[in-house]
Amino acid sequence: MNTVRIGSGAGYSGDRIDPAVELAERGDISYLVFECLAERTIAIAQKARLLDPAAGYDPLLEERMRAVLPICADRHIRIISNMGAANPQAAAAKTRDIAKQLGLPGLRIAAVTGDDVLEILQTGLNVIETPEGPLPPADTWLSANAYLGVSPILEALQSNADIILTGRVADPALFLAPLIHEFRWPLDNWNLLGQGTVVGHLLECAGQLTGGYFADPGFKDVPNLDRLGFPIAEVSSDGSAILTKVAGSGGFLNRATCTEQLLYEIQDPSAYYTPDVIADFAQVSFEELGDDRVRVSGGAGHARPSTLKVSIGYRDGYIGEGQISYAGPNALARAELARNILTKRLAGHVLSELRFDFIGLNSIHGAHLSSNAPVPYEVRLRAAGRATSLATASWIPREVEALYTNGPAGGGGASGSTREIVAITSALIPRESISHHVQILES
C-alpha cells in the first residue's frame, strides 16, 4: 500500500456533522476520525454518568453515527473516535444498537477503557509531578483520566474492529494509530512516529486546517466558509503527507492555514509531548502543490516519555454571572453607575472573586490594551463572581436583574446564569501504573 487517506470528521464535541458526511461520501478515505474531547468534556460527561450509568458518552454520538454509519459500512471506512468520553462501553453498545436498527449487521465495535484512573489515584497512586500546582482535595475530584496512546487502538485495529470508541486518548494518537497499523511502523521509530504525530496534530481540529478560525476580511479572505469542508491527509509510508479536502467544498488549504494549525496549542515546537513520542515540529515545512493541496514533511521525534499525563476534573465552587445593556447618549456612564451599585449590593455576600466588564469596550483585552478605544454607542455590563455555594453565587444574576427597577435609566436585555465550576488540573503518573482493555461488540 502506497498511501493511506484519513479524514477528520470533527474537531470538538459539538462540531458540524455535514462535513463528516461529505468526507465519507466523497473523500475516498479509509479512516474517518472524530476528535471530540476537550480538556473538561470528560469531567462533565462523568457528572452525567453519575446520574445515569448508561450515559457519559458524547451527546452527538447517536446523531453522528446515524449520519455516517451507512456510508462508512458501505465503503469499508473505519471509524476511530474518542466519543466514548466517560463511558466507552455504553457508547459502543449504543452504536451497536444503531447499526442493528439501520440494518447493518456484522459491524465490529470496539470499546477502549483503562484511561479512568480515578479510583487508583484516590487510593494513593504515586503521582510524580503536578505541573499546575498542588492537587485539590481528593473529595472534590469528579474524574481522573490518563492520556492513553496508540496501543489500545492498534489492538482494536488488529482485531478487525470497524468502529473504535475510546475515552481519553491523546488526540494525535487517534490518527497515528491507523498509520502505524497500515505501514507497520515500529513503535520505537521515533522519527516516523513524530511525523505521524505532525499529521495527527494538523488534522485533529478538523475545519481549523481548511480555513476555519482563519478568515479576517480584507486580510485573509476564505471562500465559501458557510460550507467549510474538513481535511484529508494522504499519508505516505515515510510519514510525509499531502493535506487536501473534498473538491468543491468550502474553505481552502494553503501554507498559511497549515502553519497556523501546526502551531495551534503548541508551546515548544521541538518538544510536543504525547504518550507515544516526543514529537519535534521545529523543522516541519509545507509545500503548496496546487489548489488545496499542501505537502507536509520534516517532522521528527524523540523517545516517548516515561510518564503519562492525567487530567483531573474537580468541583471548584460556583460561578454566578449576569449581564445588562445600556445604549444611546450617556450609555457608558449609566453602565458605570450600575456597576457601582452592584459593588455595594454584593458586598454583603462572600464572593472569593468578583469582576465587572463593559462588553463592547474592554471586556476581552482588559482596560490597558483597550485604553484608546472610542466610547461605544451601546455597552453591556457584565458581572461575574465565584462562591463556594450555589445560593451565594446566584445573588449575582439576581442583583443584575434587579437593576431593571432598582438601577439606572434604560437598562435592558438582562440575562444571567449560575453554574457549578468543573475545573481541570493535571498530574504525571508512571506509565506502568495503568493498563488498557479492548472489548468488541458485534452488530
Added chain:
Amino acid sequence: MLLNQLAHARTGDKGNIVTISLIAYRQNDFGLLEEAVTAERVAAHFSELIEGPVHRYTLPQLGALNFALHRPLSNSVTRSLALDAHGKCLGSALLALEI
C-alpha cells in the same frame, strides 16, 4: 504601522498557558518580525493579563514566531471568570502592536 499589516496570528490554550503564533504574510518580512516582536515586548504588551516571562520560539522556514504566555492560575481555562475564558482573542491584541 500595526502588526496586522505584516502578519497573522492564531491563539491556542492549555490550562493557564496561552500560545500565540505570529506568521509573516511575506517571508521577506520575517526578519523584521524577529527583530521587533521580542519576548520582552510581548510580555510588556500583555502585562495586565499575564504573569511571568514570555517564551518565544523561532521557526524561520515557516516565517513564524511562537509565543507561550502564562495567565494567573485563577484564570486558567476551566476556572476563569473572564468572558473569553480561553483567552482565544489574545492573538488579535498582539496584531495591534505598533511596529
